[in-house]
Amino acid sequence: MSWKTNHILLAEQLVKRISEDGESTFDKLEARALQLGVSMNIFDQAIALIHKMKSVKRVSKLGTVKYSIQELKKKVQLVKTYISLAEYEAPARIDSPWCFDESGRLIDPFPEIDVSYIFLKPEALEKYKAELKGRTFIPKSRYANTRTSS
Amino acid sequence: MPTPEQVVKNKVCKLLTEAGIFFFQVNNGAVYDKNIGTTGGYRSLSKWAIAGVSDLIAIVNGQFIGIELKKNEKAKASPDQILFAKRVERNKGQYYLIGSEEQAKAMLIKLGINST
Numbered sequence: 618m619s620w621k622t623n624h625i626l627l628a629e630q631l632v633k634r635i636s637e638d639g640e641s642t643f644d645k646l647e648a649r650a651l652q653l654g655v656s657m658n659i660f661d662q663a664i665a666l667i668h669k670m671k672s673v674k675r676v677s678k679l680g681t682v683k684y685s686i687q688e689l690k691k692k693v694q695l696v697k698t699y700i701s702l703a704e705y706e707a708p709a710r711i712d713s714p715w716c717f718d719e720s721g722r723l724i725d726p727f728p729e730i731d732v733s734y735i736f737l738k739p740e741a742l743e744k745y746k747a748e749l750k751g752r753t754f755i756p757k758s759r760y761a762n763t764r765t766s767s
Numbered sequence: 768m769p770t771p772e773q774v775v776k777n778k779v780c781k782l783l784t785e786a787g788i789f790f791f792q793v794n795n796g797a798v799y800d801k802n803i804g805t806t807g808g809y810r811s812l813s814k815w816a817i818a819g820v821s822d823l824i825a826i827v828n829g830q831f832i833g834i835e836l837k838k839n840e841k842a843k844a845s846p847d848q849i850l851f852a853k854r855v856e857r858n859k860g861q862y863y864l865i866g867s868e869e870q871a872k873a874m875l876i877k878l879g880i881n882s883t
Contacts, residue, residue: 643849661854665817668847675846682846739806 621655624662631663632673636686643682771838776822779836779871783825786880790825790834819847821855821862827878831860834874840866 620626627650634649635641643664650660667673667684674687737745740756747754769777776792783790795816797809812818821833833855835848844852844864852862863874875881 643853647853657857661850661857664850665847668818668850677843677846677849680849682849 621653622659624659624666627655627659627663628666628670631667632670632686635673635684640683640685642684646684772836775838775866775868776836778868779823779834779865782868782871782875783823786875788825788827788880790823790832792823793820795820817851819845819849819851821848821851827880831855831858832878833860833862835862835864837864837866840870842866 618626620630631646634646646664647657647660650657668675672686672689674685676683744754744756780790780792795812797812799807800810801807803810822836823834825832825834833851835844835852837844852864855862861878863870865871865874
């Protein structure tokens, strides 16, 4: 199976070509494909695949499409951050004597920080916020009042 | 309240109906589903559905005509829509980008249809 008959392999070749050139257009790629004798149906499928790639930036300009490679932002690794925080010997360690009261009960070292709502679902969070401000909570459902009982 | 594109769509559809052209609207958008995830989301399209399909499809004397509607004459087609246009033209169909009633009338003249 070669890249001339497989749209996935052809898409890889096209991305390689775009990254080598720095920037390319649909017409340039099409001309190159025609020159190499690639079937236009395979070429179209490959381009459709490229349009789904996040790493390829595409802009429509003057009736054609400009392609360029864009660097993707690295995903934030929250778990690693938490582990590194846990390893850090902060004064608020769980075995720290000031984390316990006289009777030996665990006390919250940061009582002013309210983090309870972080773990709530969006609607529950809205309800929590409303209660906190003394407002009455009105649930806003997307499909509220659209269905009528027959 | 209708969006600017809907206003153009209604005018163009009325014009095409008056001219006696067989056409239909394509509903190829993703459907919103509130049960997806915690905040809702869009259902994925069918495996064989493609992006960038024109808003209207007409057939005149056996000729495929793709009509992409825009809110005004300056609006540009997206990369997916350009790809769709290229594919239509490659298969000997016609593709029009229409942003006003005047452009629709010009299209009808080009197709050899008297709109009046």
